[in-house]
Amino acid sequence: MPANSDLAQQGSDFDRFRYDRRRAAYACDPHRSRGRLLTEPFSATRSDFQRDRDRIIHSTAFRRLKHKSQVFVYHEGDHFRTRLTHTIEVAQIARSLARALGLDEDLAEALALAHDLGHTPFGHAGEDALHEAMLPYGGFDHNAQALRIVTQLERRYAGFDGLNLSWETLEGLVKHNGPVLDGQGQPTARYQKHGVPEGFTEFDRLYPLGLHEHASAEAQVAALADDIAYNAHDIDDGLRAGLFAVPDLSEVPLLKECLLEINSLWPNLEVQRVIHELGRRLITRLIEDVLHTSISGLEACGSVDAIRGAGQTLVRFSEAGSLADRGIKGFLYPHMYRHKDVMRVRGQAEGVVRDLFAHYFKAPTELPDEWGAGLQSLTDQQLARRIADYIAGMTDRFALLEHRRLFDVSPDLR
Numbered sequence: 001m002p003a004n005s006d007l008a009q010q011g012s013d014f015d016r017f018r019y020d021r022r023r024a025a026y027a028c029d030p031h032r033s034r035g036r037l038l039t040e041p042f043s044a045t046r047s048d049f050q051r052d053r054d055r056i057i058h059s060t061a062f063r064r065l066k067h068k069s070q071v072f073v074y075h076e077g078d079h080f081r082t083r084l085t086h087t088i089e090v091a092q093i094a095r096s097l098a099r100a101l102g103l104d105e106d107l108a109e110a111l112a113l114a115h116d117l118g119h120t121p122f123g124h125a126g127e128d129a130l131h132e133a134m135l136p137y138g139g140f141d142h143n144a145q146a147l148r149i150v151t152q153l154e155r156r157y158a159g160f161d162g163l164n165l166s167w168e169t170l171e172g173l174v175k176h177n178g179p180v181l182d183g184q185g186q187p188t189a190r191y192q193k194h195g196v197p198e199g200f201t202e203f204d205r206l207y208p209l210g211l212h213e214h215a216s217a218e219a220q221v222a223a224l225a226d227d228i229a230y231n232a233h234d235i236d237d238g239l240r241a242g243l244f245a246v247p248d249l250s251e252v253p254l255l256k257e258c259l260l261e262i263n264s265l266w267p268n269l270e271v272q273r274v275i276h277e278l279g280r281r282l283i284t285r286l287i288e289d290v291l292h293t294s295i296s297g298l299e300a301c302g303s304v305d306a307i308r309g310a311g312q313t314l315v316r317f318s319e320a321g322s323l324a325d326r327g328i329k330g331f332l333y334p335h336m337y338r339h340k341d342v343m344r345v346r347g348q349a350e351g352v353v354r355d356l357f358a359h360y361f362k363a364p365t366e367l368p369d370e371w372g373a374g375l376q377s378l379t380d381q382q383l384a385r386r387i388a389d390y391i392a393g394m395t396d397r398f399a400l401l402e403h404r405r406l407f408d409v410s411p412d413l414r
Contacts, residue, residue, distance in 0.1 A: 024102030026298050026307055028216050034167035037151075037207050038160050048166045053110035055163040059156070061117045061149045062087075067395035069123040069349075070230075071237060071342065080240065081233050083116050083123075089233060090115065093287065094225035100291050101298060101315070103218050110165075111172040111222035118145030120392045121399040122349035122413075129353035130388055135194075137384035144197035145392050146173055151203060153389060171209045172219030174200055178313060180211040213308040217298055220315035228286045231328045232279045238336040239275050246274060252331050254324040258282060282328075289321035348411035352403045353391060359406055360387045366406075 023029065030047035043051055056062055065084035081089075091112040098108035119142045120126030131140040150173065151162040165173075174180065179188050180196050187196050196211075204211055214220070235255075238244055250256040258281045262274055269277070297314040301307045307314060317325055336342065360367055364375050364383055371390050378386065394402070396413075404410040 022102060023104060024298070025302050026217060026304060027103045028107050028168050028218055028304055030104065030106070030166075036164050036166055038164050040164065047106060049104055049106040049110055049169065052163070052165045052169045053106055053113060055165065056110055056113045056117070056150070059117070059149070059154050059163060061154060061393065062113065064393065064395050065116060065119075067397050068119055068121055069126075069396050071123060071234060071336065080237050083119055086229060086233065087113055087116050089229040090222070090225045093228050093283065094222045096287060097221045097225060097290060097315075098218060100287075101217065101221070101295060103221060107168055107172070107216070108218040108221045108225075110169050111176060111219050112225055114146060114150065114169070114173055115176065115222055115226060116142070116146070117149050118142040118147070118392065120145075120353065121394045121396045122346075122353065125346040125349040126353045126391075126399075129350035130357065130391060133354060133357040134384060134388050137381045137388075138198045139194050140388055140392070141194075141197040141199075142392075143174065143177070144199035145389075147203060148199050148389065153393070167207070167209070168216060168218075170203075170207070172215045172222065174203075174209055175211070175213070175215035176219040176223040179214055183212060185212065210308065214310060214313060215308070216304055217294075217307050217315055220313055224290055224315055224317070227325060228283055228290075231286070231325065231332075232282050234332050234336060235282070235328070236275060236279050238332065243339045243341070244335045246271060246278075248335065249278070249331070252324075252327045254285065254327065255282070255331075258285070286317070286321060286324070289318050289324075290315065293318040293321065345413050348413050352399055352411065352413075355403060355407060356391055356399065357387055360390070 028049070030049045033048045036048075042048075046054070062084075065087055066082055068083040070081040070083055070086045091109050094108040094112035095105045097103075098105045120130050120140075127140065127142050134140040147170070149162075150165055150170070154162050157164070177190060180191060180200055182188055191197075200209075200211065203209070235249070239246065246259070249259060255278065258278050259274070261281070262269065262277045266273075266277075294315045297310075298307065301310055301314065316322075361384065364387070365372060367375075367387070367390060371386060375383065391399070400410065400413065
């Protein structure tokens, strides 16, 4: 397959990238950060981006990712990915990409660590159910929820709510998937159906994030690292769960190519080692494709501001890489994400979230004390958002426990 062979050949020419690469002119410089919404003294031992990363790691929302589903619910097996293990894998890939491209590794890592903070219990099933319940009240978006967490909902510091992250981290959190608005101030394609989340526009009025521009190269790295990580680990998890078998992967040209290479080197390798070798080869191929495709555009821009105003995403796959990425997703969608067993559990999980939202909206006094303050003064929209904040923060396990406490019948999610 010529396109995928192009991907393989890139790995042999790596002279332009070094593991100890210095910060490039187009990298975000923590010493030139646009600062924080609330000014704080500088740290003598850490850059602003390092402090952001550390605040994210120490947040309550980050710890909760340990018990939030990626695709499978938490109790189906100790070896399946959770949101936390996925996030750690994304962060590792983001650091590798950032280092080779001469970007700020700490900012890329901070954005990777924060990118899923706003996810609900039960993965995308929970998000879809919560969004449906919230449609009359502004909807629900996990990226907007992540912004709420780091600017409002985390309550750890004496001087402020949230984490008071740097402008660059907040910008990347909001725009890592591209601009939110176009040049005319209209929602971009991603937000045309339901509109831009109010959380973005409200915060932008307080602390403008340039919603019509692209984010930094570090944010673009974090977004691609997410794609690379879940392409690889969803294959691993799907094989482990028995949703498909290794021979089935030959439907995807790049995966077939990797499997042939493994078999030629180790003809009688046990299946579990084949799976691991496949994952590491896939990650390497995709990382190297991004590096070779992205470097010239970044160097041509030459500055952070030029990257923001480039009008296109510069950290990206080649045409061959994009074809491979689409092929993997095209395989996983029917074989894993829409597999009958996954869909059965997904439907049950959606029902749990819908039930919880409806119950709390009807009986808000049953919210915990810390969430129930001032209920009488809330509009329906404010009450709905508070309930959404509460449910979104739940782990899979806690959501199930609450459902069993409140309802006579609860699913097992198996």
